[in-house]
Amino acid sequence: MTSLCRKKDPRQKFSPTNCSFLRSMSEDSPTAYLKIPRIYLKKCREKYEKELSKDIHLKLPCGTEWKVEVTEHKGHFWFEKGWEDFFKFYSLQSNGSIDFQYEGNSRFKVKIYDKSKIEIDYPIKSTDMQENGVNDHSPLARPQQPQKKKEATSSGGETDLSANKDEGGKSSTTQRSRKPTTKVPMRMDSSATGGEVTAFQKANEFKSRNPSCFLVTMHSSYIKGHMLWLSTEISKNMLTNLSKNSGNVSLRVSEGSTRRYWAVEMKYDIERARFRLQSGWNKFVQGNKLNAGDVCGFMLIDKIELLFEVNIFRRTEVATSSPGIDEDDVDDKDDRGLHDTNDDYAANENTHRSFKKVLQKSAINHCLWLCSRFSQKHLSNNPSNAELHVPGRTTTWHVGLKYEVGRKRAKFQSGWTKFVRDNNLKIEDECVFVLTDENTFSFVVIVAAKSTLQPDIDDANDNIKDDEDSKNEVDDDTSDEDYSDDEGDDYGVDNAHNDEEEDEDEDIEYSSPQQLHKRKRLSSSTKSSIKDVGASTSTGQFLKQRPGVPRNFHPITVTGNDIALQRAKAFKDVKPHSDVPRSMNPMMARGKNKALWRAQHFHSVEPYFVHAMHHRDVLAPFLELPFDFAKKHLDKRPSHVKLQGSNGEPWSVKFYFADELAGFQDGWIEFVHGLNLKEDDVCAFELIDDTKFIFDVHVYRNT
DNA sequence: TGCGTTCATGCCGTGATGCT
DNA sequence: AGCATCACGGCATGAACGCA
The missing domain is CATH 2.40.330.10 (DNA-binding pseudobarrel domain)
Incomplete structure (x- = not known):
């Protein structure tokens, strides 16, 4: 604005x-x-x-x-x-x-x-x-002058802080100089059962070593609610110990070499003569994955700064997993372990209707307009809902589908932003939507970052090259420094920041209207170069992960990567020439696979991998390869490979290779159609020429 | 036709307070 | 001491419209 x-x-x-x-x-x-x-x-x-x-x-x-x-x-x-x-x-x-x-x-x-x-x-x-020389490994300078400030107060957020775990002694010393504060709340005894006893016992042992700390057992109301009330006795002692009776306190949780800080507001209720921790408490609970029955030992480290060291004693072993693990990740893994990903897809193999969207700001913040040609063709009967599925994830996202009759176009709205959030989509990310079921309007969504920011310069170079192959029109104006931070040369280098770059653009002050217009022209030409692909398989370059971005930043990437790793791991575990196909696609373990049985006998002195076609493989315009194979035999990262069917006809297929993810993309679906590949067919990809990257593809039909 | 912006509306998280 | 309820503010959503 x-x-x-x-x-x-x-x-x-x-x-x-x-x-x-x-x-x-x-x-x-x-x-x-x-x-x-x-x-x-x-x-x-x-x-x-x-x-x-x-x-x-x-x-x-x-x-x-x-x-x-x-x-x-x-x-x-x-x-x-x-x-x-x-x-x-x-x-x-x-x-x-x-x-x-x-x-x-x-x-x-x-x-x-x-x-x-x-x-x-x-x-x-x-x-x-x-x-103690914390961060000695970095060129960090020492603070020039100590200040009396709180340890952390960044709006209730937590702070990750690498530090040597050595403060215990100092803390204890500090503590010992203070008088013991409280007894253990009675409720803890009465309610302690099972794992809670263990937590409580551990907490008590801890308290006996650190008598100045006070223990609080987490009740459901502390977990579900938004505040923690301290007992009157604790409060009474606190009141005598603290320099003030309200304000922000810092809760510090140490784990290994990591310290995390939470800023929590503490207030003293005069009427009840009790302290309560409120604003920020919720984040502390969530950040540390506290559960009912867990016991927290609060140790006052600094009464002026209101800093508490919090020791958490988990009620159950499960709960003792280190804090900070993203809940979603955990859920995701569980889901994957429990469900057959096959269930994610509606069985309508003959449909291949897709369109691609490059996500713009409005799509991230509000709604996504579907390709109008696609909308007119497939959505004109005005469906109100759609289902979105992401390969590798079992979650189904239900999104509102609104068709504007007047303008003959449709958009995803309610639920769309949740999909965006859940999948951590960013501006310039590309989504290919494959309509797999016209009755339920189920889409398989293949998501990829446009390209990547790379801390590793070498990798950056590779990606620049990759991008240049397919986006010359985008990259042609890198010389103009005045607006070189936009979609131009940054495609190769800084696209993990595209959203940020957007912001950065916003922050740039144009010194002249000409500059602005020039920039806008470039911007619009860039955008116009990215077209929707309705009902087409020529999806352009779209499957590019974010190598430079930590995997956990991108749930989809994580998922895809997990599958890749799963496959690769299984691939690695199988002995060469064993009776088991080398591609251990998890989806293969579904029985009824005659093709698989026949493919088991495939053997070659050339490098090869065997892959059972999953539904998505014959539907989506890409195929993920066993990463170990790609790493070993395609490490030169060819831009294209050739796939030869039994009749010797070559198919040129674009190859992508990113951080722990590799596969075929443009041209893959044509190959699938050309060879009439179906779900459960099995292909042995034999690399017969590792300089020209030619694969012989041996197809084992399931029928 | 694609994308961005505005605005009204409803929902939900948070904090304060009351009740048992 | 614990739980329930309410008020408020922020945010997400959906619809409409504007701009290029």
């Missing part, structure tokens, strides 16, 4: 004295690096007539200074070495923003804002951290 106004604003601009840029962070912002906008660097250069040195200093309002290394690649500059420590220390993944103000001499003044755009209280690295 503001950016829109800015773009259209023809008025003269006042250029501020200092060069600043604002970077928004999201939960999936990469932790390891941060790109500096080129246009910003240009401004700095103009103003200070100096290049950035390799080491830059980030100076915080609290006086702390961090040293971060800047790396350059193809004219792009990145905060890299040391950035991750900075990122984690200030919990920047919690949807905050950072304001960088260049002071010259490679020094930046940095201000950090939380998600509500309020400047945070800056956590101070504790003395012991410094003394």
